[in-house]
Amino acid sequence: MTTTSDPTVAEDEQRPEIGRARLRREDERALTGRTRWTDDMTLPGMVHLSVLRSPVAHATITSLDTAEAARAHGVVGVWTGEDLPEQGAMPTAWTVSDDMKTPPYFPLSVGAVKHVGDIVAVVAATSKEAAEDALELIDVDYDELPVVVDPLAAKQEGSPLVHPDLGTNVCATWGLDSVTLGTGGDAAAVIREAESDPDQVVVRRTLRQNRITPAYIEPRSIVVDPNAEQVTMWSATQVPHIVRILMSMTQPIAEHELRVVAPDVGGGFGGKLQFTREEALVLLVARRLRLPCKYTETRSESMQSSHHARDQVQELTLAAKRDGTITALDVDLTADMGAYLGILTAGIPLLGGFMFNGIYRVPAYSFHCTDVFTNKTMTDAYRGAGKPEATFGIERMMDELAVELDLDPIEVRRRNWIRAEEFPYATAAGLTYDSGNYDQATDKALAMFRYDELRAEQQRRREAKDPVQLGIGVCTFVELSGLAPSRVLGGLNYGSGGWEHSTVRMLPTGKVEVVVGTTSHGQGHATAFSQIVADELGIPFDDIILISGDTASSHKGMDTYGSRSLVVGGMAIVGAARKVVEKARPIAAHLLEASADDLEFVGGKFSVKGTTSGVTIQEIMLSTWLAHDLPDGLEPNLDADFTFDPENFSYPTGTHLAAVEVDTQTGRVRVRDYVCVQDVGVIVNPMIVDGQVHGGLTQGIAQALYEEIQYSDEGQLTSGTLADYLVPAAPDVLRYRTDTTVTEATTNTLGVKAVGETGTTAAPPAIVNGVLDALRPLGVTDITMPCTPLKVWTAIHEASARATEGQVTA
Amino acid sequence: MARITVNVDGMNFTHEVEPRTLLVHHLRETLGKTGTVVGCDTSNCGACTVLVDGESIKSCSVLAVQADGAEIETVEGLAAADGTLHPVQQAFHEHHGLQCGYCTPGMLMRSVCFVRENPEPTEDEVREGLKGNMCRCTGYQGIVSAVMAYSQTAGEQEAGR
Numbered sequence: 001m002t003t004t005s006d007p008t009v010a011e012d013e014q015r016p017e018i019g020r021a022r023l024r025r026e027d028e029r030a031l032t033g034r035t036r037w038t039d040d041m042t043l044p045g046m047v048h049l050s051v052l053r054s055p056v057a058h059a060t061i062t063s064l065d066t067a068e069a070a071r072a073h074g075v076v077g078v079w080t081g082e083d084l085p086e087q088g089a090m091p092t093a094w095t096v097s098d099d100m101k102t103p104p105y106f107p108l109s110v111g112a113v114k115h116v117g118d119i120v121a122v123v124a125a126t127s128k129e130a131a132e133d134a135l136e137l138i139d140v141d142y143d144e145l146p147v148v149v150d151p152l153a154a155k156q157e158g159s160p161l162v163h164p165d166l167g168t169n170v171c172a173t174w175g176l177d178s179v180t181l182g183t184g185g186d187a188a189a190v191i192r193e194a195e196s197d198p199d200q201v202v203v204r205r206t207l208r209q210n211r212i213t214p215a216y217i218e219p220r221s222i223v224v225d226p227n228a229e230q231v232t233m234w235s236a237t238q239v240p241h242i243v244r245i246l247m248s249m250t251q252p253i254a255e256h257e258l259r260v261v262a263p264d265v266g267g268g269f270g271g272k273l274q275f276t277r278e279e280a281l282v283l284l285v286a287r288r289l290r291l292p293c294k295y296t297e298t299r300s301e302s303m304q305s306s307h308h309a310r311d312q313v314q315e316l317t318l319a320a321k322r323d324g325t326i327t328a329l330d331v332d333l334t335a336d337m338g339a340y341l342g343i344l345t346a347g348i349p350l351l352g353g354f355m356f357n358g359i360y361r362v363p364a365y366s367f368h369c370t371d372v373f374t375n376k377t378m379t380d381a382y383r384g385a386g387k388p389e390a391t392f393g394i395e396r397m398m399d400e401l402a403v404e405l406d407l408d409p410i411e412v413r414r415r416n417w418i419r420a421e422e423f424p425y426a427t428a429a430g431l432t433y434d435s436g437n438y439d440q441a442t443d444k445a446l447a448m449f450r451y452d453e454l455r456a457e458q459q460r461r462r463e464a465k466d467p468v469q470l471g472i473g474v475c476t477f478v479e480l481s482g483l484a485p486s487r488v489l490g491g492l493n494y495g496s497g498g499w500e501h502s503t504v505r506m507l508p509t510g511k512v513e514v515v516v517g518t519t520s521h522g523q524g525h526a527t528a529f530s531q532i533v534a535d536e537l538g539i540p541f542d543d544i545i546l547i548s549g550d551t552a553s554s555h556k557g558m559d560t561y562g563s564r565s566l567v568v569g570g571m572a573i574v575g576a577a578r579k580v581v582e583k584a585r586p587i588a589a590h591l592l593e594a595s596a597d598d599l600e601f602v603g604g605k606f607s608v609k610g611t612t613s614g615v616t617i618q619e620i621m622l623s624t625w626l627a628h629d630l631p632d633g634l635e636p637n638l639d640a641d642f643t644f645d646p647e648n649f650s651y652p653t654g655t656h657l658a659a660v661e662v663d664t665q666t667g668r669v670r671v672r673d674y675v676c677v678q679d680v681g682v683i684v685n686p687m688i689v690d691g692q693v694h695g696g697l698t699q700g701i702a703q704a705l706y707e708e709i710q711y712s713d714e715g716q717l718t719s720g721t722l723a724d725y726l727v728p729a730a731p732d733v734l735r736y737r738t739d740t741t742v743t744e745a746t747t748n749t750l751g752v753k754a755v756g757e758t759g760t761t762a763a764p765p766a767i768v769n770g771v772l773d774a775l776r777p778l779g780v781t782d783i784t785m786p787c788t789p790l791k792v793w794t795a796i797h798e799a800s801a802r803a804t805e806g807q808v809t810a
Numbered sequence: 811m812a813r814i815t816v817n818v819d820g821m822n823f824t825h826e827v828e829p830r831t832l833l834v835h836h837l838r839e840t841l842g843k844t845g846t847v848v849g850c851d852t853s854n855c856g857a858c859t860v861l862v863d864g865e866s867i868k869s870c871s872v873l874a875v876q877a878d879g880a881e882i883e884t885v886e887g888l889a890a891a892d893g894t895l896h897p898v899q900q901a902f903h904e905h906h907g908l909q910c911g912y913c914t915p916g917m918l919m920r921s922v923c924f925v926r927e928n929p930e931p932t933e934d935e936v937r938e939g940l941k942g943n944m945c946r947c948t949g950y951q952g953i954v955s956a957v958m959a960y961s962q963t964a965g966e967q968e969a970g971r
Contacts (some may be wrong), residue, residue: 006930023903023904023906024903024906026911027902027903027908027911028895028903028909030896030908030910031885031888031889031899031902031903031908031911031914032885032886032888032889032895032899032920033843033844033845033846033884033885033886033888033915034845034886035911036844037844037847039848040838040847042839042846120829129828148811190818215946216912216946217849217855217857217910217912217913217944217945217946217967218847218849218910218912219848264910264911265910266847266910266911266912267910267912267946267947268910269946298851299849299851299852299855385948394880402862468842477861484831521910522909522910522911522947523909524909544848602814687906688906690906690951690952691906691909691947691948691949691952694949694950694951694952695909695946695947695948695949696949697949698948698949698950699946699949720850720853721850721854722850722852722854722855722944723852723854727944727946729940729941729942729944729950730936730937730938730940730943730945730950730953730954731937731938731941733949733950735933735951735954736951738951749918759949768821798866
């Protein structure tokens, strides 16, 4: 057995693990094709399911004949909503307000369809091909109904109703304001006053958040084996624990009868944070047939039916003094729910409601949100979930304020942001930011970016009327991450706690199993969490293994979303590891014939203070397992459970700067340079952090420049494949320049903050601010995302036409 | 049904296949070679990329019958028999060229073919060379670094021979 005092151990191995760019232990299986994705699974006797989806956006089903399909080659069963009376309604986990309306939403639609891709029937057959062939034999008559796709139109009197029985398309209204919270002044009153005060300005803008989709590369897949003591479901999900509990609360199966496993899962980004109709359907059919069943979506099905995100109209009013100091902010939001409610749908805009203040001192704040139904696929969480939308709103407004007052966009931010000495800082939205230093990160970013040189180049290009204009985009942001303190979630009517659970188990030979309730789909949990445990227990990294993603072995948990894995899950692990050490202490005292109080635990070894001899925790474990000589009354194990409920959210921050070149002749936008300096607290594994930042930035840039889910006025999805929904490829993005500053989180013992959502939060406003910065001299004041060449070109030409018209009228 | 023989990672497989069967489904479902995966139905994502007679192709865009007699290399044949990673795999590992790993088999196979065609690529050429393969996790930075590093290793090995 090795001990840390062993001179043969390389010095390198005695360094703390936290902070080391450990190469990931997850990689080898993926690199060699030995991963196990759900769709890789085949079970004896397994049948394959395919579902029939609505080709129209809104209709009554007048007839549905499955007889011919049921007789087709290889088919073992066909079901419609009426054939599955045991199906339960799909749940939503977040009732945001007393007035919230929850429309009926079943695994199989009954009597009507509400969006393209809505599920009408399911076929089970001996092969996927046979199931797909049989779909074509199902005869459906649709009586088409009027459709509404625009969320503002949906709010209007007389608009077609998505759910006529509800009598309205308004799902819920929700708000907060600093007067009610006792955190600040009356925003409406301040804005009214500012309007007639020559020493103040009022800036009003309406901004749109484009509808996008997570677009994980692994399609969702589900396999259910009903023929075991526990019915076992393998699903490409981020949330096996949530799927298990919601399945048992809504469908005909008890919680203890169901085991849910998330094996290797290919991406998530919030897109696999859902309890899906397809999961319910596979379970229902497998139990009917008493056969293992598999369903794997096609990409086109994924685009139609896995949830979309963002899709908001933001009406923003910002009041400020002439020196740039903000006096009030009012936000009136219309958020598109789509046709149904997923588990978090209505809560996503609410999360954003807390973040429209950004990193700024806002003395008066009001937020009002209207959630509306449309005949589109439902929206729900996507990397950032509500916060990128809010950050876009405030960061666009800061630029508008800068233009209004003719101030540098950095300067206007600097005059408003919370200073390092003001932390912890209570915001007007009711949050308490624990720590940060915005000057430090911004100064570092400006230096890396060579801000002044770029401004000079921009000026030269403007004067030379260069067809390619340079724009500089700024975003200084804070994120609300690490969901979440349970009592806060309770106060928001969120139907779940925010704690996380871990068990740390010492094995007889001194190795360690770490069990945790968060699940990984690319974030490198097995590596990062092992690094944490290695430091806590003072044992080698390679002696630790992580167990997660299976409700049978990782029996409690709240899963992975909202950047909670490290800041909540990681802290549960720390708590459990520290309990293991305390369990070992009296045994060590016994073995060393010393008082427990005289022992110190350093580098994996208990020793009497001031001496070098001692016993390692791994040696203690072997002795505990033998149990030949334990102190009276001690259990012969070194296992410990810990459930961590955070006291606060986590608030990573940073400054993003984009240099964008806009070709005014073609409308093409090229991001020439992108610098971000972020404060994500103490860093466990810098390589993994970089990877998370790069991935998030790419998705954020994609929202700004490339991606949009589009519907026709008839509710037809016109961007339903990866051929017409532009996920960026390698040539579409650049090499980012990133760095960090560190202010430790004060709300957890490791000082860590979150990182996964920072890129999608900060990049969209940085890019759009940059595009507009390039084009403002041409009279362009807004372009909605994504800033495609056509939109940019059109905006330039419309601005030029307006200017010409102005000259003519003058 | 048609009778075809394919050589996959050095082993011959003869089977009856439906004419409509795509090569990727033949590999995954009939031969159990699940290392190659499916990400889309429009040949945009590249997750199913394999080498057919040395050329990188998207195995969802070829019928199994078209591959009759072909030599196919997949991700499962890249590492040496003793488990030593292929230099391209090692480079992806060292440069954090993967996160969830779903696009990785296709990325690796495309990279092998690309570096063979362009042994001393610039970074822009690497990006262009990978444009048919989508990754949603890494932002491509780790992947591009990995392929640059791999091209150097491959070049050195070539020079050493």
